[in-house]
Amino acid sequence: MNGPLIVQSDKTLLLEVDHEQADDCRRVIAPFAELERAPEHIHTYRVTPLGLWNARAAGHDAEQVVDALVQYSRYPVPHALLVDIAETMDRYGRLTLTKHPAHGLVLTTTDRPVLEEVLKSKRIIPLVGARIDPDTVAVHPSERGQIKQTLLKLGWPAEDLAGYVDGEAHPIELAEDGWALRPYQKQAVENFWHGGSGVVVLPCGAGKTLVGAGSMAQAKSTTLILVTNTVSARQWKHELVKRTSLTEDEIGEYSGTRKEIRPVTIATYQVLTTRRKGVYPHLELFDSRDWGLIVYDEVHLLPAPVFKFTADLQARRRLGLTATLVREDGRESDVFSLIGPKRFDAPWKEIEAQGYIAPADCVEVRVNLTDSERLAYATAETEEKYRFCATTETKRKVTEAIVRRFAGQQILVIGQYIDQLDELGEHLNAPVIKGETSNAQREKLFDAFREGEINVLVVSKVANFSIDLPEATVAIQVSGTFGSRQEEAQRLGRVLRPKADGHQAHFYSVVARDTIDQDFAAHRQRFLAEQGYAYRIMDADELLAEDA
């Protein structure tokens, strides 16, 4: 009774990380509990029905879960909680989706009342076909994802034993010349492959692309890769050519400008969700080849229509990649039910400790509005308030001071408002990349930045994702998309690529004091704070004084 774990009544588990049994305990609870927060002393895990069912799917039973809790718990675990866990886990597998030799996809049950209950649901009725026998009902093959998702919502998750199609074979090998998959990347590939489909969560800069490449090398089949934008698509292509046996010709780009379909095709979400006259003309891409693997990059940004298409692709292996599975729209559970459960998750600080991402110094700089700005802020319309405080004059001075302090290093200035960025670019004498900047121009500027020809780059949110800037060591955020947690994490990710000389990265967030900017900043920082990134808070005056 002196274990590292404390079980709370709201089904969170508190793990004391400095305890000698902490690592053993972490291993045992990881299959069923979701790591929610990982600050310095006590990590918080949460036990959810979804997590328990995923554990069942992975072959763990209620007894193991209960044993783990009882064994490592410091205080006696409330009986009701144990009963609840056992009952929740018992709900899994009463329904199974299987391939019937004569009827195709069928839903069978071992517990007839459960089948009766779900068949009464209005949401299930359109998804199923004829009743084959009292325990079996036919399911339209195209509704495999939809029915799984709906059953999950009804609280009777179905075990999917219908298997995967292999897809069209295509030789892909990793070209491990002078580099190798890192241990955690190997682990992620293995977990994914073993589980069939699912999501891999790795911090920014920890090499998610390589997990994708590794999985492709496992699948050895034609692959469809879905990415957020064209720049990101080019980078995937570049990386794949460099890291695998694939050649330029084997990789197609399917975007607004090019429509190539090759054994490995990289498509953007944008082109897939383009709608003309009420139909999605590019959906045929999914059927254009017998894909053996579909990779979803930045799965936390998966647009709603893609969810719907994904529901139809349940027979193909799916890999989701993300750094932050927090969706501000709360659709995490849809990601889990349609792409698959989380197969691998590594806390940021753990990867940092292994040296694969750079340690970062996060600083929140609080600036004061000038008196006239305060008056203007107080009288501004609600929807204008954030813009007002986020673009205060003082932020410019602070940004300049920080840039001066790190002169000579690669610095990114990231913001939301174009006017602000243009002004900053002018004052810092740095190029600005924004929505209207052409792709060619963007790539030219990125290259220049990479080569060190440019030290300071001002970027709008267009560069939020998947731009690879290896040597950026300082990021200064002057404004953001309100309280978006994943944007904050992605931006920090810009500076986390390990530095050649191993030195620290710096992340500055400039925030206007006593305004909603400060509230949003607190919300934005939550994810990173929960990952163990402690923000130092500084007053702008302090910073300016140091600088002087």
Place this chain on the structure above:
Amino acid sequence: MSDEKTVAAPRSLAEALRGRDDASLAALLRSRPDLITPVPTDLTQLATRAGTRASVVRALERLDRFALQTAEALAVAGDPATYGELLGLTAGDARDPVVAAALPRALATLREQALVWGGDDRLRLVRTARELLAPSPQHPSPTGLGPTVREATSGMSPGRIQEIVTTAGLPSTHDPVSAVDALTALFTDRARMAELLAGAPADSLDVLGRLVWGPPYGQVAPDPAPRLRWLLDRGLLLPTAPGTVVLPREVALHLREGRAHRAPEPVPPAVEPAATHRPQVVDATAAGQAYTALATVEELLKDWDEGGPSVLRAGGLSVRDLKRTAVALDVSEPVAAFWVELAYAAGLLASDGEADERYAATPAYDEWLERPPAERWARLAEAWLTATRTPGLVGGRDAKDRALSALGPGLDRSAAPEVRHRVLTLLAGLPEGGAPSAGSVLARLRWERPLRGPQRTPDEEDPRGRLARWTLSEAELLGVTGRGALSAHGRALLGPRPSATAAAAPGAGAKARSRTSAALTGPEGAGDKLPVHKHHRPAEAPLPETGPRSQPQSQLQPDVQPAPLSPSEQAVASAAAARLLAPLLPEPLDHVLLQADLTAVAPGPLRRPLADTLGVLADVESKGGATVYRFTPGSVRRALDAGHTASDLHAFLAAHSRTPVPQPLAYLIDDVARRHGHLRVGAASAYVRCDDDALLNEILADKRSAGLRLRRLAPTVLATQADPATLLEGLRAMGYAPAAESAEGDVLIARADSHRTPPRTAPEPVPEGPPVPDATLLAAAIRAIRAGDLASTAPRKPAAAQSAAGELPRTGPAETLATMQAAVLTGEALWIGYVNAEGAASQRVIAPIRVEGGFVTAYDHTADEVRTYPLHRVTGVAELADDQG
């Protein structure tokens, strides 16, 4: 009982009672306390009272299932019956040894309760009990047996009876009585009966098979099918009414191999452990829960500290307040109701009795808080164990369909303490760490106190079952049990155990029995009317022999059910429980872990002052073994509002944190403190404004202004609590010439204010004499007068018509009742005077059948039918003259 054999056999219950010794009479009165309220004058009166319907019903309801089955068997046996006859009815022709072994105990119970009297050769069931239990078309017996051949043939023509006798292969007789006797003799003779049935067509036997376990009545067409005809011709089915036939009792008993019950249940179903945990785990879990119970009650009363929810007009807590409390405690509503009721039962909260009635903690709560945790728990547990209030009812509706609210009226159930005690005693009977399934506990309770009557359906839960179910869940919440098994401190609550085997024996013994009984009832499982067997049958298969086993004989001892303890005994037991619990409760900590994500984790319970301060400084995010706090600007502001300063808070965190205070947290406190109190708000009722600072200095310096209590808010503003008029007057008295200002800052022209009252209504005129009644009132008054008039005049006419037969008998109510009851026993007819609902008086000759609940049911010779008369309308009774009898 043995001494009864030596004296002459008693001829009545009174005589039988007279033959009993004091101890046995004491046992009777203890188990049927209603017999001595008020104390009867003699044994005859005691016997009469013991035979009243209400008392017998009460006694029957308190029998265990087998004693009841025995009584039911006696009710279908002859009167008097022999022990052998009774044994045959209970144990069957096969003489089931388990039943045979249990029968003496059941019979002893019935004798002790004065439900049965007479020696083993002449067992008599008290007549009222017989009436209650014997099968009749209106009240089918749980035995499923029909009337005897004699009863069923009572209305039949002699010729028809002779036909039956002949067809059954018996010689015809001279009179119906001997014919019926011959038929009865045939039906009760197993060998001849078997012979007769051997010749029956197979489908006729099917018909019998359908009726054998009851209900014994069946419908037939006017022209019965041959298979029915065969049975009807031989009297194996007898007609009761047109289109209805009945299976005579003797035939059914033959087919049942003599058994009155399909499934006799001679021994109580065992309470089997569904799971066994290590006693340490059980105790630790229970202790953890006990700590949670203390924390929850404290949290509840802290939540209500500054004025709890208001009391509903009908009493109790509104649904909304209960919901709010449930949210505040982070529990479900029924659980919140439990905690609220528990605190109430323990005297920790009550209504404050003010005009605007609210619930609040009592002074006892403050004392309770000061006591060590284990004692605090013992107080809660004791209050729970002995309370008649049942929180489980909250949210339901009473008989009048009024919602039952927490803390409200209608929640008392007098059986609750006894059921709680019984359930815990049953748990205590298991080996340590054994957690029974709720089903087996409920099955046992149902056996001990079965519901009488046929309305037993498996879904409908009896009140005791509900109480038991609540007891199990509440015991877990309170930490009396852990993982469903009774903890050591929970065991101590029950007091010292009377004997090691008393509680364990029935459980252990029943295992042996349940196998035989399963074999006995196995094939008939589908139609089993007694759901009890089903409950424990699945559990019995792979039973390892655990726990102390006693001799099988010990189960035959009257089941010792320790009664709930007396208050002083309970106090001792609670103290013992507290001593056992104390070392198991977690030691409060004096430190927390602060983290950079602005949370603090207390890895265990905190010392109270620390918990209190932290509770103000941070919001609780999750509770349980540990507490997670989150610091927010709002929570820090709250702490500053409560009078802490930023440096206090820094010192507090530094003192109680095991790790350095994270920079963001320190910054948060400073940042909030920086803004805290920047704006100041106060109340002033008047001000003095002047552009000239010097003048205001002068006023302030003037001693005469002291009474105005002026305070300088700014160089050019003075404020005061005095009203503007006083201020103006004061300044004028000091020689200044102030001008009044309106709210908008304009100069107010001074004018004397017109004085007004608050809104008032004009006085009502006061007329002389009473007010003139309105039409409605008048109509109602006239109706009432006419009705009274009718009542006084109406009875005269019929009374005059009957007066020739003599005056109405007049006796006092007590005498009336006594005479009626005597007549019930003797079966005599009485002459009564009766006033009907319209007030008409009449005289009637009646033969009382039973007297109960203020009514007499009697065969009315005057009307020639059975009628029921309210006793209060009977003016008097008189015994009939001999010539009329």
